[in-house]
Amino acid sequence: MKILHIIPNLKKGGAERIVIDIVRTLNKNTSNQVKLILFENQIEYEVDDILPIIEIVHSKVQISLLKKTHLNISNLQKTLDLFQPDIIHSHLFEAEIISRSCTFSKAKWFTHLHDRMKSLNNLNFFAIKSKRDLTNYFEKKYLLKRYQKNGGNNFIAISEDILHFLKSVLPKKLGNIHLIQNAIAVKRFEKPVDFISVKDNSVCNLISIGRLDKNKNHLFLIDVVLDLKNNNIPVHLTIVGEGDQRVALQEKIEHLNLSNQISLVGLQEKVEVYLWNADLYIHSAITEGFGLTLVEAMAAGLPITSLNGGGNKNLIHHGENGFIIEEQDVNLFSKSVIELFQNNSTYKLMSKNATDFAKQFDIIYYIDKLSSIYKKVL
Numbered sequence: 001m002k003i004l005h006i007i008p009n010l011k012k013g014g015a016e017r018i019v020i021d022i023v024r025t026l027n028k029n030t031s032n033q034v035k036l037i038l039f040e041n042q043i044e045y046e047v048d049d050i051l052p053i054i055e056i057v058h059s060k061v062q063i064s065l066l067k068k069t070h071l072n073i074s075n076l077q078k079t080l081d082l083f084q085p086d087i088i089h090s091h092l093f094e095a096e097i098i099s100r101s102c103t104f105s106k107a108k109w110f111t112h113l114h115d116r117m118k119s120l121n122n123l124n125f126f127a128i129k130s131k132r133d134l135t136n137y138f139e140k141k142y143l144l145k146r147y148q149k150n151g152g153n154n155f156i157a158i159s160e161d162i163l164h165f166l167k168s169v170l171p172k173k174l175g176n177i178h179l180i181q182n183a184i185a186v187k188r189f190e191k192p193v194d195f196i197s198v199k200d201n202s203v204c205n206l207i208s209i210g211r212l213d214k215n216k217n218h219l220f221l222i223d224v225v226l227d228l229k230n231n232n233i234p235v236h237l238t239i240v241g242e243g244d245q246r247v248a249l250q251e252k253i254e255h256l257n258l259s260n261q262i263s264l265v266g267l268q269e270k271v272e273v274y275l276w277n278a279d280l281y282i283h284s285a286i287t288e289g290f291g292l293t294l295v296e297a298m299a300a301g302l303p304i305t306s307l308n309g310g311g312n313k314n315l316i317h318h319g320e321n322g323f324i325i326e327e328q329d330v331n332l333f334s335k336s337v338i339e340l341f342q343n344n345s346t347y348k349l350m351s352k353n354a355t356d357f358a359k360q361f362d363i364i365y366y367i368d369k370l371s372s373i374y375k376k377v378l
Contacts, residue, residue, distance in 0.1 A: 001031065001032050001033070001086050001087065001371075001374060001375070001378075002032075002033045002035075002083060002084060002085045002086045002087070003026055003032055003033070003034050003035070003085065003086065003087045003089065003374070004034075004035050004036075004037065004080070004083060004085040004087065004088050004089065004107075005019055005022065005023050005034070005035070005036045005037070005089045005090075005091065006036075006037045006088070006089070006090045006091065006095045006098075006099050007019050007036070007037075007038060007090070007091040007092055007095050008038065008039045008040060008092055008094045008095055009038050009039065009040040009041075009042035009043070010038060010042065010043040010044060010045055010047065011042050011044050012044045012045070012211075012241075012242070012267045013211065014114065014182075014210075014290075014292040014293065015091050015092055015112075015114040016044075016045070017045070017292065018114075018182055018183065018184075018292060019036070019091050020045055020047060020050070021183065021184065021185055021363045022363070022366075022367065022370070023036045023050060023053065024049065024050050025363050025364065025366075025367045026367060026370075026371070027050060027053055029371075034053050035053050035054075035055060035083055035085070036050065036053055036054045036055070037054075037055050037056075037057050037076070037079065038054060038055070038056050038057070039056075039057065039058060039059050039060070039094070039095070039098065040056070040058075041056045044267065045269070046269060055079065057075050057076050057079050058072075058075065059072055059073050059075060059076045059098045060072040060073075060098065061073065061097050061098045061101050063097070063135075063138060063139060063142055065134060065135070065138055069142075071101055073098060073101050073102055076098065076099070076102055077102045077103070077104075080102055080104045080107075081104070084106065085104070085107045086106075086107055086108065086374075086378055087107060087108055087110065087374050087378075088104065088107045088108070088109050088110065089109075089110040089112060089156075090109075090110070090111055090112065091112045091114065092114065093117055093119060096111060096117070096143065097139065097142070097143070100143055100146035100147065100150065101146065103149060103150060104150065105149075105150055105151045107150075108154060108374070108377045108378060109147070109150050109151075109152070109153050109154065110153075110154045110155070110156055111153060111154070111155045111156065112156040112158075113155060113156065113157055113158060113162050113165075113166065113289070114158060114182075114289050114290070115162070115287070115288075115289035115311075116161075116162065116165050116287070116289065118136055119135075119136045119139040119140050119143070120140055120143070120165075120166075120169045120170070121136060121140070121169055122168070122169050144171070144174070147174060147175065148174075152174065152175045153174060153175035154175050154176050154177075154178060154373070154377060155170070155175060155176070155177045155178065156178055156180055156370075157177055157178065157179045157180075158180065158181060158182045158289055158290040158311065159179075159181060159182075159289060159290045159310075159311035159312075159314065160179065160311075160314055161289070161310040161311040161313070162289055162290075162311060163177060163179045176377070178373050180366060180369050180370060180373070181290065181314075181361065181366075182290045182292050182295070182361065182366075183295075183361045183362060183363045183365065183366030183367075184292065184295050184296050184299060184358075184361055184362070184363060185362070185363050186299050186358060186359055186361070186362040186363075188272055189272045189275065189296050189297075189299035189300045189358075190299055190300070190301075190355075191276045191300055191301055195276055197276065197277050198277055199277045199278070199279070200236075202234060203234045203235060203236050204228065204233055204234060204235045204236070204279060204280065204337065204341040205236055205238075205277065205278045205279045205280070206221075206225070206235065206236065206237040206238070206278065206279070206280050206281075206282050206337070207237070207238045207239075207240065207274055207275060207278035207280070207281055207282070207297070207302070208221055208237065208238075208239050208240070208241075208281065208282050208283060208284070209239075209240040209241060209271055209274075209281075209293045209296075209297075210240075210241050210283075210285065210293060211241050211242070211243045212239070212241050212242055212243030212244065212245040212246050212249060212264075213243045213244060213245055214245060214286075215285055215286050215287060216241070216243075216245075216284065216285050216286075217284040217285055217286050217307070217328075218239055218245065218249055218284060219245070219248065219249065219252060220284045220307075220328060220330070220333075221237060221239070221282060221284050222249065222252050222253060222256065222258065222262065223330045224282065224284075224330055224333050224334050224337070225237050225258055225261050225262055226256050226258060227330050227331065227334040228334050228337060228338070229258070229261060231334065231338065233337075233338060233341065235261055236260075236261055236262070236263070237261065237262045237263070237282070238262075238263050238265055238274060238278065239262065239263070239264050239265070240265055240266075240267070240268050240271055240274055241266070241267065242266050242267045246264065249264060250264060271296070272296070272300060275296065275297055275300035275302060276300055278300075278302060279302070279340075279341065279347075280302055280303055280304075280305060280337060280340055280341070281293075281294065281297035281298075281302040281303070281304050281305075281322075282304075282305050282306070282333075282337065283304065283305070283306035283307065283309075283312070284306070284307050284328075285306075285307065285309040285312070286307070286309060287309050287310055287311075288309030288310055288311045288312040289310075289311040290311045290312065290315075291306070291309070291311060291312035291315055294306065294312055294315050294316070295315065295358050295361045296358075297354075298315075298321060298322075298354035298355065298357055298358040299354075299355065299358035299359075299361075301351045301352075301354060301355050302351070302354060303321060303322045303323075303340055303347065303350035303351055303353075303354050304316050304321065304322030304323070304324075304354065305322055305323045305325065305333060305336045305337055305340070306322065306323070306324055306325065307324075307325050307326075307327075307328060307333075308324050308325065308326050312324075315357075317353075317357070320350065320353050321350055321353040321354040321357050322350060322354065323336035323339075323340075
């Protein structure tokens with residue numbers, strides 16, 4: 001089977017990370033011929049083992065509302081024609097628009113929704129209120145036409161939340177929707193028995209991993225740390241990630257005199273080591289398609305305290321492998337952290353439950369499901 005995956009780049013992010021795991025695992029099957037296309041030569045992960053199957057194909061599409069749409073897809077079209085894939089599987093909106101501007105009806109096409117793709121939202125033309133609404137409206141019309149041009153489409157929903165979203169915004173006859181919850185390489189995140197931790201066991205060591213943007217809502221976590229400090233809980237939060245909210249976060253940390261309690265460590269390749277040196281994982285995203293970092297944290301043995309972002313609500317079994325907080329209430333969030341920090345027996349039980357729960361999301365099982373779907377639609 002010839003399988004082509006397409007994503008704009010391999011910068012640090014949840015979608016990029018799972019794409020690497022997918023193509024790496026698919027490529028181990030000698031009956032598959034796998035290729036990964038990037039539009040930009042931006043790779044922030046260790047991918048030496050799969051470099052031979054990565055190809056940089058500079059491509060761009062600019063949809064104009066008033067003028068002719070600008071297409072720079074000739075090299076991508078040539079790649080499709082030369083590779084002759086059976087499966088074309090795209091990730092993230094830029095890859096969606098660009099790949100669907102090509103034509104290759106011999107393949108079965110897949111769209112992988114890592115979150116709610118805003119351009120697919122239902123929108124009545126007469127209800128448009130902004131330029132962004134107008135752009136979304138025309139982008140959806142464009143995509144629906146391109147899906148039909150290529151003989152239909154398959155959609156991968158990474159959570160029940162995304163599944164319901166797709167069912168609400170897509171024409172019923174457009175294509176098949178498949179629910180496959182995201183996965184990780186579980187063994188990578190399991191703490192080695194000989195691991196020597198450098199954490200201070202007298203401190204509640206918290207960690208959060210994610211892009212520093214408004215949706216990930218790290219400013220809320222700063223308030224949580226302040227509340228814990230005011231309640232005389234010795235605490236330290238490590239935030240792994242980078243983004244446009246870094247300055248705002250740093251300013252708030254300094255303003256509240258929390259520089260000794262919160263560290264912004266930027267992007268990190270070996271995130272598992274940071275997880276192994278933590279006690280609890282905390283998550284504050286306003287909306288969440290799935291929550292890949294939550295599964296990684298659980299595989300490392302960390303219970304979770306998280307806001308309900310939608311797609312992550314099925315990962316956290318309240319009171320079993322962590323706590324899910326239904327509202328942005330700093331006090332409620334802090335109380336759940338304190339309960340885990342101060343109750344050793346509860347912590348140990350939740351840690352074991354978290355580890356056991358994460359095992360079902362191993363990439364091996366995921367690839368079995370994905371390969372089965374590929375074969376079914378061919």
